[in-house]
Amino acid sequence: MNTMEMNRRTFVVTGASAAGGLMLGFHIPTRADAAAIMDDPWMAGEGGQEVNAWLEIAPDNAVTIRVGQSEMGEGVFTALPMIVAEELQCDWSDVKAAYADTNRHVRNTVEPYMVAAGAAKETDNLYQRMATGGSGAVRRSRIFLAQAGASARERLKQAAATAWGVARADVAAENGILSAGGNSATFGEFAAAAAEIDLDTEPAIKTPEQYTLLGQSLPRLDTPLKVNGSATYGIDVRVPDMVYAAVEVSPVPGGRLVSYDFDAVKDRSGIIGAYRLGEGGIGVLPYNLEELANRVTGIQSGVAVIADSYFRALTALQLMPKEWDAGEHGNVSDESIINGALDVLANPDDPTFNPAHSVGDVRSTIAASDNTIEATYITPYLEHACMEPLNCTAHVTADRADVWVGTQNPPRALAVAAEEAELPPEQVHLHTTFLGTGFGRRLRQDEVRQATAIAKALGRPVKVVWTREETTRQGKFRPYATYHFSASMSGDGKPEAYWNRVVSHSIFNHQLPQYLNNGLDRSALEGLDQRLPYRFDNQQTDYAIRDSHLPVHWWRSVGASQNAFAVEGFIDEMAHAAGADPLEFRLSLLPEDSEFRNPLLVAAREAGWTSDLGRGEGMGIAVAEAFGTIVAQVALVTVSRRGQLRVESVDAAIDCGHIIHPRLVQDQVESQVVFGLTAALYGEIHIKNGAVVEDNFDQYLMLRINEMPQVRTHWALSGGEKWGGIGEPAVPPVAPAITNAVFAATGKRIRRLPLRNHDLTA
Amino acid sequence: MAISLTINGASHTVDVEPETPLLWVLRDTVGLTGTKYGCGIAKCGACTVLVDDRKAFSCTTKVSAVVGKDVTTIEGLSDDNSHPLQVAWIEQDVPQCGYCQSGQIMAAAALLSQRPDPSDLDIDAAMSDNICRCGTYSRIRSAIHRAAEIAKG
Ligand code: FES
Ligand code: FES
Numbered sequence: 001m002n003t004m005e006m007n008r009r010t011f012v013v014t015g016a017s018a019a020g021g022l023m024l025g026f027h028i029p030t031r032a033d034a035a036a037i038m039d040d041p042w043m044a045g046e047g048g049q050e051v052n053a054w055l056e057i058a059p060d061n062a063v064t065i066r067v068g069q070s071e072m073g074e075g076v077f078t079a080l081p082m083i084v085a086e087e088l089q090c091d092w093s094d095v096k097a098a099y100a101d102t103n104r105h106v107r108n109t110v111e112p113y114m115v116a117a118g119a120a121k122e123t124d125n126l127y128q129r130m131a132t133g134g135s136g137a138v139r140r141s142r143i144f145l146a147q148a149g150a151s152a153r154e155r156l157k158q159a160a161a162t163a164w165g166v167a168r169a170d171v172a173a174e175n176g177i178l179s180a181g182g183n184s185a186t187f188g189e190f191a192a193a194a195a196e197i198d199l200d201t202e203p204a205i206k207t208p209e210q211y212t213l214l215g216q217s218l219p220r221l222d223t224p225l226k227v228n229g230s231a232t233y234g235i236d237v238r239v240p241d242m243v244y245a246a247v248e249v250s251p252v253p254g255g256r257l258v259s260y261d262f263d264a265v266k267d268r269s270g271i272i273g274a275y276r277l278g279e280g281g282i283g284v285l286p287y288n289l290e291e292l293a294n295r296v297t298g299i300q301s302g303v304a305v306i307a308d309s310y311f312r313a314l315t316a317l318q319l320m321p322k323e324w325d326a327g328e329h330g331n332v333s334d335e336s337i338i339n340g341a342l343d344v345l346a347n348p349d350d351p352t353f354n355p356a357h358s359v360g361d362v363r364s365t366i367a368a369s370d371n372t373i374e375a376t377y378i379t380p381y382l383e384h385a386c387m388e389p390l391n392c393t394a395h396v397t398a399d400r401a402d403v404w405v406g407t408q409n410p411p412r413a414l415a416v417a418a419e420e421a422e423l424p425p426e427q428v429h430l431h432t433t434f435l436g437t438g439f440g441r442r443l444r445q446d447e448v449r450q451a452t453a454i455a456k457a458l459g460r461p462v463k464v465v466w467t468r469e470e471t472t473r474q475g476k477f478r479p480y481a482t483y484h485f486s487a488s489m490s491g492d493g494k495p496e497a498y499w500n501r502v503v504s505h506s507i508f509n510h511q512l513p514q515y516l517n518n519g520l521d522r523s524a525l526e527g528l529d530q531r532l533p534y535r536f537d538n539q540q541t542d543y544a545i546r547d548s549h550l551p552v553h554w555w556r557s558v559g560a561s562q563n564a565f566a567v568e569g570f571i572d573e574m575a576h577a578a579g580a581d582p583l584e585f586r587l588s589l590l591p592e593d594s595e596f597r598n599p600l601l602v603a604a605r606e607a608g609w610t611s612d613l614g615r616g617e618g619m620g621i622a623v624a625e626a627f628g629t630i631v632a633q634v635a636l637v638t639v640s641r642r643g644q645l646r647v648e649s650v651d652a653a654i655d656c657g658h659i660i661h662p663r664l665v666q667d668q669v670e671s672q673v674v675f676g677l678t679a680a681l682y683g684e685i686h687i688k689n690g691a692v693v694e695d696n697f698d699q700y701l702m703l704r705i706n707e708m709p710q711v712r713t714h715w716a717l718s719g720g721e722k723w724g725g726i727g728e729p730a731v732p733p734v735a736p737a738i739t740n741a742v743f744a745a746t747g748k749r750i751r752r753l754p755l756r757n758h759d760l761t762a
Numbered sequence: 763m764a765i766s767l768t769i770n771g772a773s774h775t776v777d778v779e780p781e782t783p784l785l786w787v788l789r790d791t792v793g794l795t796g797t798k799y800g801c802g803i804a805k806c807g808a809c810t811v812l813v814d815d816r817k818a819f820s821c822t823t824k825v826s827a828v829v830g831k832d833v834t835t836i837e838g839l840s841d842d843n844s845h846p847l848q849v850a851w852i853e854q855d856v857p858q859c860g861y862c863q864s865g866q867i868m869a870a871a872a873l874l875s876q877r878p879d880p881s882d883l884d885i886d887a888a889m890s891d892n893i894c895r896c897g898t899y900s901r902i903r904s905a906i907h908r909a910a911e912i913a914k915g
Contacts, residue, residue, distance in 0.1 A: 073858030073896045219855055226860030227851040228843055229796015229836035233861060236795035244790070269779070309778070311786040387800060387808065387861040387895040436798070436861030437895050468801045663855070667898075671858060674897025697805040697893065706886035708899040 049191035051155060053100075053111055053126050054084060054148035057191035061176045063090045066100040068127040069137045070408050071222060072435035072442070073671070074727050075664040076137045078220045082660060083142055086213040087149030087205060090187060091176040097221050100127045102410040102430040117202035119147040131409040133443050133554065135627035135725020138660060142723065146205040152194065154203045159193035160185060208658055208719070217663035222434070234406035234433045235465060237393045242461040243272055245454050246314040249302025250324055251473050252690035253549055254289050256301045258323040265305070265320045270312040274320075275457050277302045283453035284420055289549060296511045296551075297416055297446045300474065304454050310465055329549040329690040334480070337548045337687065338378060341482045341503040344544050345376065348501060353542040354519035356502075357529040360538030365497035369488030373577050377483040377566035378752040381505075381685040383475035383692070384555055385700060388436020390471045392451035395461035396421045401428045402461075403452060406435035408442040416445045420452040439675075440554035444476050469695040476553030477685060479505035481524070483566040487536075493578030495589065497538035500528060500567070506545040507552050521545065526559035527567060527624055527732070533596040534571065534589035549690065556675055557626050557731035564624035565680075565753060568736030572620070573749060581611050582740065583621055595655065595718065596623050599632035602653035602716040607634035611744060616640065616762070620740025624732035629656040629724030631669075632716075635709075635737035639745045643761035647677060647738055649710040652730055657722030659715070666713040669730045673711045676734025678703040681755050701756075765825055769794065770838030780826035784818075785809045787825045788835060796836040796864045800893070807892030810865035810872075811835050817872035819891075836864035839871065847871055850909035858896035866892050870906050879910050 048058035056064045065081040077097040085095055105127045114120040120128055128144050129136070157171040160178040164171075171180045176187045208214075225231035250256060262274040278286040278301040287298035303322065307313035344350050348363075366372055393404040394417065401421040407413040407430075414430040421428065435442055451464040466474065481504035488497045506521040515522070520543055525531070529541050555561060575585035583604050590596055600623050603609075610619060616639050623632040636648045650673050659665050682701035686693040694700040739750040746760055767774045769792060776791045783802075788794045788811070800808030802821045809820040812834040839845040843852060847867050850856075857863045866889070873880055873888035880888070885903055894902065 071859075073860070075858075219852070220857075222860065223852050223855050223857055224843055226857035226863050227836075227848045227867060228839065229794070229864050231860050232795070233798075235799065236789075238793065238795070309782075309786065309790050311778075311782050311790070385895060387806075387859060387893070389799060435859060437859045465799070468803075468806075667855075667858060667901075670900060671897040674894075674899065696803055697801045698803060702806075702893045702895065703897070703899075704890040704893065705899040705902060706890045708897075708903075711900065 049195060051152040051191055051195050052113070052148055054145065055088065055152055057187050059188045061091070061094050061186045061188040062096060063088065063094050063187070064096045064098050067097050068100045068130045068141065070132040070406070070410070070432060070435055070438065072132065072406070072408065072438040074137065074668060075220060075661065076132070077222045078218065079138055079661050079664055080141065080145055081221070082213055082218065083138070083145040084149040086211060087146050088153050089173045089175065092213060092218065094176055099432045100130065102130065102414050102432065103426070103428065105130055106411055106414055106425050113151050113199070113202055114144060114147060117147045117151065119144040125411070130411050131443065132438065133408055133440060135629070135727035135729065137727070139628065139723040139725055143205065147202065150203045150205050151199070154199055155194035155197040156187055156190050158197050158199065159190040163190070163193070214660040215662070217661055231434050233388050233436050234393065234404060235388055235391045235436070237404040237433060237463060239393065239395065239404070239461045242393065242463055243306055243308055243458070244310040244313045245304045245306050245462050245464040246310065246317040247277065247302060247304045247450065247464060247466060248317055248322070248470060249277060249300035249474060251692070252326040252329055253300065253551055254287065254329055255327045255690065256325045257303055258325050260303050261321040265316040268312065268316050270308040271316050272306040272308065273458070274303055274305045275454060277304055277450065277453070282457045283449065284422065285449065292511070292513065297444065297449045299450050299453060304464070306458060306462065310463070314467065326690050332549060332687060332690045334381065334685070334687040338480060338482065341480070341546045342376070344503045344546060345482050345484045345501055350544060352544040353501065354544065356520050356525050356541040356543045358540045359536070360497070362497045362499040362538045362540040365538045366486055366488045366499060369496065371491065372486060372488045373573060374484070374486040375570055375573055375751055377485070377569060379481050379562035379565060380683065380753060381480050381550065381687070382478040382555060382679055382683045383472050383685050383700065384439040384441035385472070385702065386437045386439060386441050389466050389468050390447045391463065391465040392447045393461065393463040394451045394455035396452060396456040399423070399427055401452065402431065403428065403448060404431040404433060405448055406433045406442060407445065407448065408435070408438045408440070409445065413445045413448045416448050417452045420449050421456055439556040441476060444553055446474070446476070468697070472695040472700060473692045475685070475692065476551045478555030478561065479507060479524070479552045481562050485570040487574055489574070489578060493580065495536055495574060495578070498536040499540045501542045502528060503544045503546050505547050505550070505552050507554065507558070509545050509547055510552050519543070519545065523559040526626065527563045531625070532567065533594060533623065533625070534586070535591055536589070550687070557728035560624055560626040560732040561679070564622060564732035565735040565739065568622035568624065568733065569739055569749070569751065572736070572740045572743065583609055586621070586623070596625070596630055596632070598718070599623060599630045599653040599655050599716040602714050603632040603634045603651050606653065606712065606714045607636070607651035609634055613744065616745055618741040618744025618746070620737045620742070620744060622733040622736035622740060624729070626729040626732055627725035628722065629654060629726060629729040631730045631733050633733040633737040635741045637738060637741040637745055639742060639760050641762045643759060645742065645755065645760055647709040649712065650734070650737065651712045651714060653714040653716040654730065655716045655718050655722070656724035656726050657718060657720065659717065665726050668726050669713045670711045672728065672730035673734055674703050674708070676731040677709070677738065680735035680738050680753055684754050765829060767825070767828060767833060768831070769833045770835060776825070778825060780824065782825045783821050784811070784823045784825050784828055784833070785820040788820060794835050794837050798861055798864055800862070807865040807869055808862050810868040810892065812868060812872055815872070815875050817869055836868060839867070846909040846912040847874070847905070849912055850905040853908065854901050854905045856898050856901040856905050858898055862892060862894045866894065866902055870902070870909065873906070874910060874913065878913065880906060
């Protein structure tokens with residue numbers, strides 16, 4: 001192994017503790033390195049020795065561990081280095097975290113030892129998995145990160161064994177120190193020798209019972225940077241000779257900028273230029289709804305104004321006369337979209353329904369029954385509302401492109417930039433920053449394409465910043481969905497048949513139609529098809545796609561984010577119709593060995609579950625699975641006579657199998673309760689004349705501190721082979737736990753979100 | 763137009779239009795990027811700074827309005843993370859993505875300068891201008907109480 005092609009444009013945080021150690025944001029490049037890449041402050045001049053692609057050890061024993069996932073609040077800059085350090089057996093206080101180099105990842109395949117250990121395929125790229133999504137950071141990189149640490153540790157031991165003339169098995173590696181008999185040395189002393197060693201067999205990684213570091217709630221490595229303004233997000237990037245761009249594109253996706261009058265603003269101070277974007281303007285891939293590639297990241301028709309400061313660019317953009325043509329979708333509204341779906345939903349014989357799951361004979365069972373219930377549920381489009389408005393900085397020259405962006409998928413961002421810069425990927429350098437949240441939005445890379453096109457046209461570095469309004473209007477939305485349920489019960493209240501029809505805007509149909517399976521979108525059917533936890537003798541789920549012109553995208557917990565609201569609401573309705581306790585009713589529908597039972601029981605026990613509270617007070621329960629993790633929640637709400645709803649507490653029981661950092665999991669659960677509650681109470685994107693109505697926080701409301709419930713996380717861990725994700729699965733149960741609690745408190749059944757549209761007065 | 767400002771105790775002369783929001787002067791002209799842009803309409807608190815020790819939304823404060831006043835940004839709280847709010851924030855690992863936290867901490871600083879020992883209701887009232895999309899609210903609350911304790915010594 002060697003350190004060739006080390007292009008360490010990385011981003012480093014120190015492992016020094018909260019006790020007041022020196023906290024570093026970006027390392028100052030050494031002179032020698034800086035000469036080669038003057039434009040790049042993102043380089044760690046550590047002078048360490050790389051043992052393998054994942055880690056480098058300096059003479060002073062500082063260990064820089066590279067992180068292949070993006071830090072957007074979930075804690076990967078702490079959790080993932082812990083996985084490596086657990087095996088490496090270095091001293092945790094010596095650990096620094098740095099982003100892995102995306103350019104190096106796309107240029108190189110994985111190191112041979114990883115393949116030999118069975119932790120990678122030969123065709124994998126160097127860092128194996130660099131997209132952050134699907135709640136996969138720990139569960140999907142755990143094995144290869146542990147292997148990187150273990151394989152490095154054994155090489156250090158072998159290097160010391162060779163030098164000391166002892167067997168590797170006799171060398172101990174603990175807290176960054178190698179020792180055998182009377183010999184002892186630091187990891188740093190043997191790092192160079194270790195990098196040259198080949199082992200006959202790669203070591204096995206630890207099993208959870210052997211963990212010593214994992215399982216501890218260690219302080220986050222990034223916190224010290226996030227309390228003094230030094231943490232750098234994409235929007236904070238400043239590179240030499242950089243100018244600023246403000247952009248406005250068609251408020252109706254697919255609409256067109258007819259004309260703009262740059263002459264009216266070009267003489268204002270600091271104005272450098274303007275470009276037409278998309279069709280008839282700059283960019284190699286203009287937006288077009290009909291073509292798959294064009295609709296995913298294609299550049300919407302619009303205009304960019306360039307100036308020497310962002311405010312000057314923005315002011316000129318806003319003052320500049322512009323004329324838009326909304327195009328063929330100019331009279332679409334959210335109402336027209338949802339009414340179209342409801343028409344389909346009302347007709348079970350609509351030929352566009354595809355069967356997603358079927359057991360027994362639902363139709364005739366329901367038709368023969370005189371004890372049936374029916375309900376229709378509706379969830380709206382939502383925007384991600386990333387705290388950091390979208391932005392991207394780019395610099396494109398004839399033979400190199402640099403892009404600075406907070407992205408959830410650096411290799412994909414690099415590929416998009418390469419395509420737009422018309423350069424081979426090897427010549428594109430992607431510098432990942434901290435993200436001011438992502439929630440899925442920053443997997444899309446449309447801002448990367450737009451910024452790269454502008455930088456290429458301009459020929460100098462440019463920072464493109466979208467206003468909050470532009471960020472919301474150019475959202476890639478969580479789809480709307482509509483659901484119809486019908487069920488029949490026997491005379492004693494035992495359910496006999498359950499039939500669910502779903503009509504929604506399909507993310508897969510929009511951007512990955514090759515993965516539709518017989519017209520079924522797997523993410524749209526999360527928890528609804530055979531994945532429904534409950535069992536009925538007769539059970540059927542049908543699905544039909546009804547898209548609109550809006551671009552749709554993954555939104556934290558994706559299909560489960562809305563499906564659980566509908567299913568868990570309707571199950572509650574069935575419980576009520578059967579005169580049963582909502583918890584008992586659920587348990588009665590779950591198989592004996594169902595993994596859903598324990599989380600439900602733990603949440604209920606910890607919350608002091610009761611369906612018998614006074615008027616104006618209620619508890620609701622709900623459970624859902626997402627990304628391999630099951631979360632059950634009990635919400636306690638109060639509703640005043642005047643209809644004021646307050647969510648007092650949420651008890652969440654989580655089964656993600658194992659946990660490596662309990663506090664990060666608790667923080668994630670709390671974060672997801674806030675996210676789910678925000679959507680349940682307020683979340684709704686209206687469409688009028690084809691365009692988004694709510695474009696800023698005065699209309700698109702967010703939960704605030706005065707509305708924060710008590711959130712308690714309870715472990716319901718099943719261990720074993722189960723490793724579930726923790727970035728999203730506590731979102732889905734929030735809405736139904738609350739709406740079920742509202743029903744218990746008021747007798748009002750909420751079948752359409754958000755709650756703010758409902759009158760809860762007594 | 764040349765405008766003289768005092769930011770974190772240091773004098774700066776900037777050449778910008780007087781109606782430029784303080785936010786963009788801090789971030790783009792002076793280079794203090796700790797103060798964040800979130801909404802531009804005084805609805806998220808990400809841009810919160812202190813002007814003469816009182817909380818201000820820098821996105822809707824014209825630069826001309828702070829001439830002759832003391833502006834304090836997150837970078838001005840301390841040189842070494844030693845401000846009681848920073849100590850408490852680190853102790854409780856408050857931030858997740860961290861994007862809102864400069865604004866949260868500056869809003870909390872304004873609160874503590876008015877009410878050294880705030881109640882939960884004081885915190886609700888003072889901090890509900892600040893959105894945290896990561897939902898760190900319960901730790902923000904406990905860290906403010908903790909900072910009040912540290913400040914008392
Ligand atoms: S950016 Fe100033 S309050 Fe949101
Ligand atoms: S910590 Fe991410 S928005 Fe507050």
